[in-house]
Amino acid sequence: MTRARLWLLLPFGALALVVLLVPLPFAPAPVTRELTVVARQFAFEPPVLRVNRGDRVRLTLEASDVVHGLHVDEYGVDARVEPGIARRVEFVADRAGKFRYRCSVSCGPLHPFMTGELVVSPNLPFVRAVGLTLVVLAATLVSLRRLPPGGAPGTT
């Protein structure tokens, strides 16, 4: 690799360091999330659960009136809960995205509308990995580009 090419790659090296080292204002390492969801006709409380990717989610499920269920397709979670008897459900939120959860026990006329949302945000290492990949990709493209005769401006 010529000196000129090395100079061209220098900004990318600096950018890679920035991506790796700059503190981002969100999402630290995976943790265990203790969440309580109360099911009643015909809603879940809270209706939206937010966790970070990689978090271990420990759900305590309660029913306040009749028998309900909680079902999350993508995570293979399915629990049935009776009034007065809390259920514990545990899973690792290993996929980022928004996932609908729903009541899986027919509990009344509006049962089909009894849903909630599980929001799994990408965590910090994931964001850094994506950023780093983009920087490496850009650096690769630049280093493969043919330099004009005589090298980069200002280096001859």
Ligand SMILES: [Cu+2]
């Ligand atoms: Cu229900």
